[in-house]
């Protein structure tokens with residue numbers, strides 16, 4: 409019997425004797441919720457050599473003997489990165505990642521899709537970017553979306569995590585279909601963008617490759633560039649394993665020959681991770697309530713009218729100032745009075761443009 413079942417049966421037997429059926433209901437709901445939230449995606453990892461190649465800093469791209477994992481190093485000479493060998497028009501891009509620990513200010517670890525090498529002026533991009541940390545603070549990360557060269561319209565959201573991403577591997581995923589984009593941390597959807605005609609070309613629509621990189625972003629990554637990379641702690645190592653690529657590989661120039669994609673895309677959209685169930689939606693709301701500390705949708709100084717895909721929730725909106733940052737923790741005074749509460753310091757944070 410697995411531990412979860414044992415707990416449930418334990419709960420049933422103990423509670424029938426204590427006749428407290430409402431707490432039983434609650435307990436069961438909790439357990440079943442935990443079980444369904446923990447149910448891993450039905451995905452098949454591929455080896456590094458099957459689908460990826462080093463992108464830069466080749467000597468800092470270190471594959472494991474079995475090809476199932478790869479380490480990206482940043483030292484004083486170079487960062488490093490890898491790229492998928494194909495471009496995909498729609499897909500699921502996923503990896504289990506462990507971030508470098510200790511002092512990592514100024515370091516960015518990025519897991520993203522892009523076609524910037526092919527379409528310089530009209531590129532598309534979907535980002536998960538980890539923004540370094542200073543000791544004792546939480547790692548922060550952001551997601552972002554660009555379509556057809558919309559680099560003047562950043563769509564950043566920033567968050568912390570409910571776990572320490574340097575202690576263990578966690579799965580980070582980007583789903584991109586013709587209808588929606590979902591960013592996942594483990595099995596929790598943290599952001600969904602539903603395609604909307606008003607977005608026009610801002611919704612990515614050209615084939616993209618998957619990129620993973622580690623690099624020195626001292627000038628902006630950590631607290632807007634206040635904390636730089638300190639090479640005393642080098643090399644910085646980000647580990648990737650259980651890489652997953654699903655979707656339709658497409659020739660970026662001759663993308664209209666993508667008739668062969670029909671079945672693959674039907675398969676993609678039928679996957680478990682392509683649907684935000686009611687349960688997952690509740691998990692997403694909880695994540696955003698507890699861990700999102702910046703959203704472009706609430707940054708009315710930057711966007712007087714929120715971009716068309718924004719879903720403005722009154723309960724969410726009340727937590728943010730018109731800079732899109734959280735209302736509390738916004739000043740040093742408040743912060744020092746609340747010392748010990750580990751409120752993320754966001755006042756000096758600048759969105760990446």
Ligand SMILES: *[C@@H]1O[C@H](CO)[C@@H](O)[C@H](O)[C@H]1NC(C)=O
Nearest residue numbers: 529530556557608609610613
């Ligand atoms: C993308 O941008 C190019 C160049 O500005 C423009 O010609 C094209 O119509 C745009 N595509 C979409 C789908 O908006």
